[in-house]
Amino acid sequence: MKRIADLLPLTHTTYYILMVLRRPLHGYGIMKEVEQISDGTVKLGPGTLYGVLKKIEKLQLIRKTDQEDTKKTYQLTELGQELLLAEFKRLKKLVEISEKQLGGERWQK
Numbered sequence: 001m002k003r004i005a006d007l008l009p010l011t012h013t014t015y016y017i018l019m020v021l022r023r024p025l026h027g028y029g030i031m032k033e034v035e036q037i038s039d040g041t042v043k044l045g046p047g048t049l050y051g052v053l054k055k056i057e058k059l060q061l062i063r064k065t066d067q068e069d070t071k072k073t074y075q076l077t078e079l080g081q082e083l084l085l086a087e088f089k090r091l092k093k094l095v096e097i098s099e100k101q102l103g104g105e106r107w108q109k
Contacts (some may be wrong), residue, residue: 002059004079010087014052016042018084023077024065027053056080 008020020033030053031044053074056062061080066073076084 004083004086005060006085007059007092008087010083011052012042013044013048014056015084015087017052017056018048018061018076018080018087019045021062021074021076021080022084024073026071026073030074 014036016038017030020030020037025033027049031046031049035043048085053062054068057064057074059079059082060077062074064072065075
């Protein structure tokens with residue numbers, strides 16, 4: 001199993017998927033939730049979504065919690081939660097550094 005640091009940085013797609021899988025969701029629910037929390041700026045197609053789900057399930061970041069016919073429900077694992085938190089902290093630090101370096105109203109717009 002890989003260390004958390006080896007899995008960083010995450011793509012924005014993976015980060016959004018991990019965020020919404022803090023509660024169980026199926027594929028269509030994941031797509032809709034990501035679109036909603038991103039204010040419509042991130043729209044996942046089925047190919048992208050299922051490619052990421054396959055990869056992060058293999059890394060044990062998510063697990064299937066239920067399956068009805070072809071409808072699979074996924075949820076974050078403990079490792080997935082740790083990775084999500086590590087990426088949140090990394091991004092927060094990046095923003096803090098950026099604010100110090102760029103400062104000023106010009107960059108706040």
